[in-house]
Amino acid sequence: MSTDTVRASAPRDPQEPREAARRRHEQRGWYVYDWACSVYSTSVLTVFLGPYLTEVAKAAADADGHVHPLGIPVRAGSYFAYAVSLSVVVSVLVMPLAAAAADRTGRKKPLLGAAAYVGAGATAAMFFVADGRYLLGGLLLIVANVALAVSMVLYNAYLPQIAEPEERDAVSSRGWAFGYAAGALVLVANLALYLGHDRFGLSEGTAVRICLASAGLWWGAFTLVPLRRLRDRGGPAAAGPGQGHGWRQLAATVRDMRRHPHTLAFLLAYLVYNDGVQTVITQASVYGSQELGLGQSTLIVAVLLVQVLAVAGALALGRLARDHGAKRVILGSLVAWTVTIGAGYFLPAGAPVWFFVLAAGIGLVLGGTQALSRSLFSHLVPPGKEAEYFSAYEISDRGMAWLGPLIFGLTYQLTGSYRDAIGSLVAFFVIGFALLARVPVRRAVRAAGNPVPDRI
Template sequence: MSTSTVEEEQLSTRRERVGWYFYDWANSAFSTTVVTVFLGPYLTSIAEKAAGCDGDACDDAVIRPLGIAIAPGSLFPYAVSLSVFLTVFVLPVVGAVADRSARKKELLALFAYIGAGATAAMLFLTGDRYLLGAGLFLIANISMGASVVVYNSFLPQLANEEDRDRVSSFGWAFGYLGGGLLLLVNVVAVLMKDSLGMTTGEVARYSIVSAGLWWAGFTTIPLLRLRNRPVVVDPAVGAGTGSVLTDGFRQLWHTLKSLKAFPLTLFFLVAYLVYNDGIQTVIALASQYGTQELGLSDDVLVPTILMVQFLAFAGALLLGWMARRIGAWKTLLLSLVLWTVIIVIAYFLPGGQAVPFVALGGGIGLVLGGSQALSRSLFSQLIPKGKEGEYFGLYEISDKGTSWLGPLLFGLAYDTTRSYRVAIISLLVFFVVGFFALLAVPIRRAIEQAGNTPPVKL
């Protein structure tokens, strides 16, 4: 038995690691079924009903959540933007508590069940209750981000540095499979809605509820298999005062201060935040663009999103193969060029035609998985040895807690012009700025600055 295998077995058992994978399987249903596919169009239809209009007749209509006049079509993008903005403040607190708590499993359960419960409560999202829908989504999306921070904090405790990427990749793969499987079931329900005697809106509502039940049900597996571990105190921070929150913030402050010694790592992280904001916005709002601007039905939209889910596997493999030949940095830059092309094509897509939209969805799927996978692997080379947990924690907070400008810009663009085409083309700024920011990173010097050896091809 190899030393690596012995060390891994000392950290965790295969049973525990499989249990950890299942939380990705559980929560990915929320991302695919709720955020990516059903909630945007459904909540928009609820808001339009509250405004007393329907579809094309809504150009001048407004709703007034909290007394603020907005277009019904801007409600979901604004809700996404607000929820992600709020996580900027929530996730550091959650990360601080998780780092200093010996009860991570209980924290995971708390946030997972709050999020799943809020999702399942959308069963009552009927009539013109758009405020109920927006409020439940805020709770669910913030809880989702918080639970993922706790979930990821288990990774350094489950696998050593040599095996961590493999274990992390298995979890990511499980997530795509779980999210895709439930979405497949919901696709079948959409296609059979007439046989089931249900309207499109009813299928959407029950699909959203099914994601909450799936999330809650499969969360029990990691809760049964994961085990809590003693808190490991960072010697540079000290033993602490005994307060989980206070000690956790001291740890977070120490991590942030250490970034000053690695400015190029910080520069890469800023570039990532910019282009990732664009990627996350496209994922969250693609279905709303397809239904509201292109006039496509769920019979076209949902199978396309399902196709994207599974093509992300092929995309990750394809761009990974390319990275081995020309380097990860160059491949990632190429992926941002492809994202820019995708946005331009989306702007010019003809309305009411399924084939061009499906073809564009295939392009999104191929570039999606690869751009996310290469971003993480490239960032891992910019981390000083021995600080992987701290820096990946900051990476996760950045990923989940700062992708709010894209939905905000999308909502503002639509609110101002009442054109979804203008709203989608406005997202170009994230990919263009992100491309040039990433291009400006001297990646070989950045890796050396972090104390690591650069690969031959970058």
């Protein structure tokens, strides 16, 4: 009797189709959380809040151009950057508390809901940031950023539970694609309101405040979908006695990671190349405006182009990973990043078309690099420790977020050239490639106690 005949005649678990249907039901709900919260990152953080909060702070500044939060003199033009930095510090303190609670109790969904609605509420309340209320704006920014960071730890920790090993690359890629699609859609609507505020009888400031508040309403409304569809599960860590709390649990996680050196090796590679990715995202507009002399409208169109093409890029790289494995596709994307940023060094000034070409190149590899990194890491996490490991993943990511901008800033300070500054970021992708290429991912998956997919 042939092997195929034996396989065909083997009894089939009648629960398998039902469980697969429930898993797909959860996956569709999981995608919607990216659709819900990514609008905050795009419209609020990337486009509207920074310039608006800076203007609010300048309106409240003294004759020397300083505001005084808690009695500390701060130049108004730096207020937004300092608020973002403080939010990173607070996030690093809060994320391990939420992750420990999630793994200890096995109840990620209530914590995800709480974080999401705190963030959505703080974002919607940004409508009231006006008339010199820079302190309120800074506080709401910190609360929203921390809430987003906590919710993403919990959101990412669902991936190993709702997707089988062979489907995680595709599921993670669809999640990122949903997020970029929502970001583009709402940004188009917000820009229509902002650019046409006179026709709507609104001042420019009121239009911006409506755009900020709408992101919070969007975040809160669509969060209802994943909260209805996702299920809480118990697990080894949830049932285990002696589970630590907060930073003690994070320390225990780091000690546990030392038993999985290949997981740590992947995390190190990810931190290096992802810091390059994040720095390109935050500094590309500076390069475009200061070095290439491009206007605000050109930069906004470039942001939209990145958002739209990131949807296609995330889905396309997800399909490539199905045939060639996530590690190979990530390595290929890092080569593409290196070529794109290297080409960006030679862009002519005052030529928006070539800047759009650069934005298109970034968009095509952006979503896929992030999505496949998340799915690959999910294979390296021991079962039952999803939240705490993804907490370390997020904390390490944010903890390294200063290095890329520092290199960018130091290069500009030493050379006086933004071209040299943007070119310096190539090193992050080259070093990240070298580190990732050395990680034996199949051995790492087995060491973590997980099944090894056919392609990884």
